Amino acid sequence: MKAQKKSAQNNERLAEIYRTAAQIILRKGYDATSVNDIANALGMTKAGLYHYISGKKELLFDIMNFGLDELEEEVAVPARAIKDAEARLRFIVSAHAQLVTRGQGAITILVDEVTALTPAQGRKITQRKREYFDNLRGLLDELKVAGRLQDVDTTAATFCLLGMINWLSRWFRQDGALTAEQAAAELVKISLGGLLVAESRSAKTRLQVVKS
Amino acid sequence: MKAQKKSAQNNERLAEIYRTAAQIILRKGYDATSVNDIANALGMTKAGLYHYISGKKELLFDIMNFGLDELEEEVAVPARAIKDAEARLRFIVSAHAQLVTRGQGAITILVDEVTALTPAQGRKITQRKREYFDNLRGLLDELKVAGRLQDVDTTAATFCLLGMINWLSRWFRQDGALTAEQAAAELVKISLGGLLVAESRSAKTRLQVVKS
DNA sequence: GTCAACCTACCGGCCGGTCGGTAAAATAGC
DNA sequence: GCTATTTTACCGACCGGCCGGTAGGTTGAC
Numbered sequence: 159m160k161a162q163k164k165s166a167q168n169n170e171r172l173a174e175i176y177r178t179a180a181q182i183i184l185r186k187g188y189d190a191t192s193v194n195d196i197a198n199a200l201g202m203t204k205a206g207l208y209h210y211i212s213g214k215k216e217l218l219f220d221i222m223n224f225g226l227d228e229l230e231e232e233v234a235v236p237a238r239a240i241k242d243a244e245a246r247l248r249f250i251v252s253a254h255a256q257l258v259t260r261g262q263g264a265i266t267i268l269v270d271e272v273t274a275l276t277p278a279q280g281r282k283i284t285q286r287k288r289e290y291f292d293n294l295r296g297l298l299d300e301l302k303v304a305g306r307l308q309d310v311d312t313t314a315a316t317f318c319l320l321g322m323i324n325w326l327s328r329w330f331r332q333d334g335a336l337t338a339e340q341a342a343a344e345l346v347k348i349s350l351g352g353l354l355v356a357e358s359r360s361a362k363t364r365l366q367v368v369k370s
Numbered sequence: 371m372k373a374q375k376k377s378a379q380n381n382e383r384l385a386e387i388y389r390t391a392a393q394i395i396l397r398k399g400y401d402a403t404s405v406n407d408i409a410n411a412l413g414m415t416k417a418g419l420y421h422y423i424s425g426k427k428e429l430l431f432d433i434m435n436f437g438l439d440e441l442e443e444e445v446a447v448p449a450r451a452i453k454d455a456e457a458r459l460r461f462i463v464s465a466h467a468q469l470v471t472r473g474q475g476a477i478t479i480l481v482d483e484v485t486a487l488t489p490a491q492g493r494k495i496t497q498r499k500r501e502y503f504d505n506l507r508g509l510l511d512e513l514k515v516a517g518r519l520q521d522v523d524t525t526a527a528t529f530c531l532l533g534m535i536n537w538l539s540r541w542f543r544q545d546g547a548l549t550a551e552q553a554a555a556e557l558v559k560i561s562l563g564g565l566l567v568a569e570s571r572s573a574k575t576r577l578q579v580v581k582s
Numbered sequence: 583g584t585c586a587a588c589c590t591a592c593c594g595g596c597c598g599g600t601c602g603g604t605a606a607a608a609t610a611g612c
Numbered sequence: 613g614c615t616a617t618t619t620t621a622c623c624g625a626c627c628g629g630c631c632g633g634t635a636g637g638t639t640g641a642c
Contacts, residue, residue, distance in 0.1 A: 171621095185485075186485060187399065187400075187401055187483075187485070188399075188401075189399055189400075189401035189402040190401040190485070190486070192596080192597065192598080193597085193598060193599080194596090194597085194598095202621090202622070202623085203622075203623055203624080204598085204599085204623095205599090205600080205601090205622075205623060205624075205625090206621070206622045206623060207622095208598095208599070208600080209620085209621060209622060210621090213598080213599080214598065214599090270540070271399075273397075273398060273399070273402070274402070308559065308560075308563055309559075310556055310559055310560055310563075311548065311552075311556050313547070314548065314553060314556040314557070314560070315556070315560055317537060317538075317540075317541045318534045318537070318556075318557065318560050318561070320537065321533050321534045321535075321536070321537025321538070321540075322530045322533045322534050322537075323533075324533070324537065325529060325530070325532070325533025325534075325536065325537065326529075326533070328482070328529075328533075329529045335525070336523065336526065340523075341526060344522055344523050344526040344527070344530075345526070345530065347520065347521075347522055348520075348522055348526070348527055348530050348561075349530070349560075351520055351522075351563070383587095404630080404631065404632080405631080405632060405633085406630090406631085406632095414587090414588070414589090415588080415589060415590080416632085416633085417588080417589065417590080417591090417633090417634080417635095418587070418588045418589065419588095420632095420633070420634080421586080421587060421588065422587090425632080425633080426631095426632065426633090
């Protein structure tokens with residue numbers, strides 16, 4: 159008899175543990191969050207929680223992979239179905255931004271607590287992040303070749319995009335002035351307005367508007 | 371006899387303590403950094419360090435104010451001397467970005483470990499950050515009124531700017547492909563290209579280039 | 583002889599993690 | 613259908629260790 163998949167109930171409880179733990183860690187930071195904090199938030203004791211997890215680091219590692227799974231499923235995979243490069247970029251920024259604003263699922267960005275992991279775990283997470291990064295930069299390169307990108311360093315531009323998106327988690331509030339969709343739309347406007355060449359444009363060039 | 375300024379030597383040592391502590395906290399995070407770590411990095415014991423500081427939280431608070439002082443002196447104050455709004459924005463983004471890339475002075479962004487402070491300390495830091503934020507947003511508003519800004523939410527735009535700038539500390543390396551000046555220039559290009567209206571521009575408007 | 587600049591030694595407390603249970607639910611044997 | 617056994621899902625009590633912080637020196641410069 160081989161390793162058996164856990165029962166559906168167990169998986170549900172695990173997901174609940176991940177979500178609860180992620181919220182607390184996101185708010186207080188990994189190191190400032192004790193295993194006791196997480197257990198209490200789940201209405202159980204630390205020893206009880208250890209029935210489900212094998213260690214604090216492993217919990218963080220699992221949550222990070224959970225978040226990266228989300229990012230892949232909801233952003234990277236759907237994006238691949240979009241042929242037009244500009245539309246694909248638009249989708250990625252918008253979908254990623256909305257993922258970050260989702261209260262429950264704002265898990266993605268705590269992928270940056272990578273120093274808290276063991277070296278081996280850290281390498282795996284860094285590798286997965288890197289794949290996402292390279293894919294995005296590749297898209298920018300593609301746009302550049304097509305002459306649809308301003309004259310910018312695509313590596314720096316990718317970091318700028320991700321910085322803007324990830325920073326959302328610091329300021330976006332569910333009860334704030336903007337909805338998640340509006341905030342995502344603003345991000346798209348601001349970032350792409352800067353990245354995409356608008357036909358032709360430069361401070362030293364005079365432009366005339368002509369009705370198409 | 372009123373409160374006397376500490377000796378120059380004492381001040382120098384204090385500054386060294388701040389810089390060293392800031393570097394470690396920046397790398398490992400506040401909670402993951404023990405007072406012992408900081409003391410050892412300074413070649414002394416914990417008790418010796420406590421000769422200079424009054425507590426771990428107070429140390430963090432002092433470092434944050436130190437960073438905000440830098441930001442004020444090197445970005446906010448010089449910016450006030452620039453009359454043209456667009457040039458002022460250009461300067462702020464560039465100068466702030468370069469401040470963040472400075473290995474030693476990358477202190478500014480750990481201003482985000484605000485949850486580690488006491489409520490009273492936190493309020494003071496938040497207040498100072500808010501002043502800087504409001505000033506920057508006010509500048510964007512000014513540009514908007516002058517018709518030199520795209521149709522974006524200035525609050526969201528300010529957060530985007532700061533997100534891009536602060537994110538620099540995560541990816542910029544002194545020994546990387548870009549110098550601090552180049553990275554700052556890229557940031558300016560990317561962010562302002564998106565924020566400033568280039569005479570007139572829209573996906574639905576055809577443009578013709580005319581030699582000025 | 584004073585005082586700044588450190589030190590060694592120690593404190594209570596919380597940390598991540600473990601141990602040996604237990605009550606209840608699921609499963610097996612008949 | 614009823615009991616016997618195993619498994620699941622927890623808990624209370626505890627461990628060694630490091631944490632922030634302190635008390636009380638020692639030493640050397642002025």
